Amino acid sequence: MKKIKNIWSLFFILFSFISIVFLYIAYLRYNAILETNKTLTSSYNKILYNSLDTTLSQNEVLLDTLAQELLSFELLKNKENSRELLQKALENSKYVIGFGLTDTKGNLLVTSANIDIKKTPNILTNDAVRTTFEKALKSDRMVVGRTYFFPPLNSWVIPVRKAVRDHEGNVLGVMIAGLVNNKQNNIFNGISLDDERTILLVHDLDKNNQYYRMYFSNKHDSDYKKMYENPLKKTTYAVLMENLQKEFHISSIDEIKDGKIYYTSTKLPNHKSIFLSISYNQKYKIWVVVSQKQAFVNTVVFDNLLSIFTIYFFIIISFVLFFRTIARKEKEKEAELIYKVNHDTLTGHYNRDYIGNDTAVIEGLKDKEFEVIFLDIDNFKNINDRFGHHVGDKVLVGLSRKLNKFFNSDDIIIRHGGDEFIVLSFSKIDHNELIELISTPCTVDELEFRLGVSIGISKYPYDSVNLDELFSMADIAMHEAKKVRNSYKYFNQEMYQKSMENSDIExxxxxxxxxxxxxxxxxxxxxxxxxxxxxxxxxxxxxxxxxxxxxxxxxxxxxxxxxxxxxxxxxxxxxxxxxxxxxxxxxxxxxxxxxxxxxxxxxxxxxxxxxxxxxxxxxxxxxxxxxxxxxxxxxxxxxxxxxxxxxxxxxxxxxxxxxxxxxxxxxxxxxxxxxxxxxxxxxxxxxxxxxxxxxxxxxxxxxxxxxxxxxxxxxxxxxxxxxxxxxxxxxxxxxxxxxxxxxxxxxxxxxxxxxxx
CATH class of the missing domain: 3.20.20.450 (EAL domain)
Structure with a gap:
């Protein structure tokens, strides 16, 4: 036992050393992966930032051009020609799903052919549109609006609007376009990111101090209405902004609206940790965010260290299995010994030592009422003497099956020795039925045996609260029953006196x-x-x-x-x-x-x-x-x-x-x-x-x-x-x-x- 203990001590020393080395390697590799992840995520952000800026700038130029053509050639007076112009522009535009021109009050004057102007209401009726439309009237630059669902095209769109002015700067109308925004087609289709990184475009604060998603690449979230019509939870961006302020030592979020890319990690209110790079497009007032779950980075770390993990676990598991095998063998021997100590090898029932060895059992019986039933097979010795012990053993096995069938699983069946059984029964039973069951014919090796049984019964706590005394009382009652044979008797004091007398006689x-x-x-x-x-x-x-x-x-x-x-x-x-x-x-x-x-x-x-x-x-x-x-x-x-x-x-x-x-x-x-x-x-x-x-x-x-x-x-x-x-x-x-x-x-x-x- 001492030798095994020393081997386990050596195992724990080796385990500690290997673990420390591995953890140090893992730490170095983890930091390297974090740095690589930072570089890659920041690079993605830069690409997305440039792509977004280019796409929006091109669409701003396109809107200017279309507006000038419509005004210069007085195409507005010819609706068909105007629609044809917008339709051609639509066909040549990769991400635009529709064009239109409104007056300053939001009424559509002309649209591309795929929009039925008669079924399209004034765009100012949509609260998501009104604010950015009004901004467009006041701005010289194109204004990017909140993403919303446009029923005439049955699609979610990112609206872009550019005020149309005359030579004196007066606003004549607003040129509008809708950038397609769905899973299959969107402004970032040409950019390939891995599945674990998410692109998020967020409008800057609106007049209600709320942030709205403009674009979100999460493939697992298809609820567009929830995604684009509801603002970001204040707790979410509050945590993010607080983290940015602490990490970059800034007092206001405006200090990072400089077009630079900022990389950080944060724990969201839903307890999910993420890495993210963030940049701000000053021209179009849009936050560009590329995020990645920290769990994925941890997975990458694990994948990179898999070979080391394999060697590490192979060594550790080999040691563990080796020593566990030794320990298991010892435990099995101990369990087998305990089982043999407490169980009868022939019938599998508890033996006479079970109750005495297991104090937990005795404690568990104190609050219950039960009967101690002492069974002795009448003249069983004759079976052994006449037919041999191998036949007698088979008869006992058959008897034990009958007892298992008759008594409940909560009852405790004990083979007291030879042909004697003791049962601690916690439920009411019919003792005559028990005798009848035991007396039913039992066939062993083509021989038919009919067993008689004498049963003595004592009751807890009425006869005694001491288990040994209850056993003794049931034994006394059994010997009284044996005088009649194939019967049962309850213990009484008269039996006890007779038993004392018999003890003297014996x-x-x-x-x-x-x-x-x-x-x-x-x-x-x-x-x-x-x-x-x-x-x-x-x-x-x-x-x-x-x-x-x-x-x-x-x-x-x-x-x-x-x-x-x-x-x-x-x-x-x-x-x-x-x-x-x-x-x-x-x-x-x-x-x-x-x-x-x-x-x-x-x-x-x-x-x-x-x-x-x-x-x-x-x-x-x-x-x-x-x-x-x-x-x-x-x-x-x-x-x-x-x-x-x-x-x-x-x-x-x-x-x-x-x-x-x-x-x-x-x-x-x-x-x-x-x-x-x-x-x-x-x-x-x-x-x-x-x-x-x-x-x-x-x-x-x-x-x-x-x-x-x-x-x-x-x-x-x-x-x-x-x-x-x-x-x-x-x-x-x-x-x-x-x-x-x-x-x-x-x-x-x-x-x-x-x-x-």
Whole structure:
């Protein structure tokens, strides 16, 4: 980093040196161009001044000549001859568009043939003409008038007028001519100026102390009416005159009316800077101005220095590009690192570190209400274990697309890890719609997956104003939702208390196996012919700190933290060993039902572990039954069926536990390779009520139609047993026959049972 900093320092030294040299060269060249521009512009002014003076002088002589001919030969008495004379003069005059002769009152006496005298009003009716006409009556020289539009010729003209006098000096009339003044034809047609220089002829001050344009060569301005009928803005010529006075140290503008050419630069009121040369024609009272925009001169400077600019910029840009490339690479690495730090590489969503790393995000959330939505995909681990992580990753990518589609662009989606996502949602959403969207089939590598999702929700600022606490609360609510699966729960304080309790359970659970705190109990199952059919293995936990902890409290915790795999394997081994010993002790064989957790059953290699344990202990597989929940069989249908088939192929029976509490359909039941169903205690409790009888009958009818053995849990009275027998119950389990027993107690129970017979 220090090396790069030193290189940049060297770059700035070189840059400064080259810039200073270049600026000095540019300064010298700029002054040379200014001097050249001054010389050229002044030369143009001189040419224009001479051309204007010559043209006007020639027209003055022409007017004198025509006037004398008209008077000398009394042509005025013959209108046709007069018109013919003027017409011939018109044809031989390059810039004149029309001739005429008026009396002293402005009435036209005769005109060239191209002017209809009858349609031409008295010229004094035009205010632009009257002042200079009156001057012409009083002057011995030709007077140049203000440019105006002459309707009979449909053209803008520069009027020139010369009083016609007799030998005694009396004014007999005024000889007039119109000099053509348009873009195509004007008095400066023979003079070629570059496009960037503008010619301006300006009348000297009139009686109203105003300057009027007489001629303007600006090709971009075609509004003649605005150009010639409106005087120059006083601010414009005031700025110009003030500048001339300062630069040439004059007290009055009259001091430069000497025919000399003056060159200066000025900034106009419209903020445009120009260079101009100015001279004054004393004879005809006209200012000759040649102007040029300073921007053009600057362009010339740039054009002249283009090669130097090219070398200069090539060197500088090369250095800049070189160092910028280095800087960009570093920035890209930094940006990539920041992105990786804050984003999940698989889905492109933010990761769990994003909120903590970006304090601006946290600050931006303070004034908003939002929900923290914690999503956990149900049993997603099974997809990875069964189909591989590459398939699981594709499923997650598909899920992230669904989330992007469902949530607004303002919502913040975070992949919290694995199959967990957190969303900060700022708009009201339908959580059931979200669950339905996630549950829609997802096809990956020709495999169809239906995902279930458990959602926990906390609300800012109602639950907490601390983001970490909100995450924790949403997590707690999600674990509550997971008990139902494919559902959502809002956080409440009762959940928090339960979470604290689960936290204590989890802490103590980590050492329970090592401390030999688990033990097994077995509840007998009695067949309808009153024989011992088997037992259900039930795990129990006694902890020094927590005391006795029921399975419904610690099993879910073990599933969440992953300890269920070790605990489940311990249950299998301990139960099978106990049963083998009980068989040997009592001389009676019976079935053993093992409760299998969802996570345990879906774990890769589960069946191999089970078969190895059975083989090692020496248990007949046909006496082993695995109990799975109805919800597992339905939710994970596509994954469970192949596994269940393998279990059945190995001679192990399968029991569907808690039947009736889930949502299995008859078509799905027909596909499940199960051998028995266990009717939940809640149905057995109501068997003696007439209102419940029809439901029990339906459940039994379903079981019999599929040739399932029917086990009734929670049979506690003889009356229940009799009614259940009538419905066709095959196996009974409950306190009417025996409570769950430890190994030694079960041995005594079996011996006593057969001794009584």
């Amino acid at each position: 802490h103590q659970l980590r050492h329970a196996l090592d401390n030999d705190e688990f033990y097994m109990m077995y509840q007998p199952q009695i067949s309808s012919d009153m024989q011992i059919y088997g037992v259900e293995a039930l795990i129990r936990w006694e902890n020094k700190k927590l005391g006795f902890v029921p399975p419904d409290k610690f099993i879910s915790v073990a599933e969440d933290n992953g300890m269920i795999l070790k605990i489940g394997e311990w249950v299998i081994n301990r139960s099978l060993r106990d049963i083998k010993e009980i068989w040997e002790e009592t001389g009676h064989k019976f079935h053993i039902s093992l409760n299998i957790s969802v996570i345990q059953f879906m774990e890769a290699g589960f069946l191999e572990v089970l078969l190895d344990a059975i083989s090692e202990i020496g248990i007949d597989k046909t006496y082993v039954t695995l109990e799975i929940t109805e919800s597992l069989a339905i939710e994970e249908f596509n994954y469970v069926i192949p596994l269940l088939n393998k279990v059945r192929e190995n001679g192990i029976e399968i029991s569907l536990d808690d039947f009736g509490t889930g949502y299995s359909s008859l078509s799905i039941l027909n596909k499940l390779p199960i051998s028995e169903i266990k009717i939940d205690k809640q149905f057995v409790d109501g068997v003696l009520k007439n209102t419940e009888n029809s439901l029990i009958k339906t459940i039994f009818s379903i079981g019999k139609n599929f040739s399932f053995k029917i086990v009734c849990e929670g049979t506690e009275t003889a009356a229940q047993v009799e009614v259940l027998k009538e419905h066709g119950c095959d196996i009974f389990q409950g306190y009417h026959f025996s409570k769950p027993l430890k190994k030694d107690q079960l041995i005594r129970y079996i011996k006593d049972f057969y001794d009584r017979r």
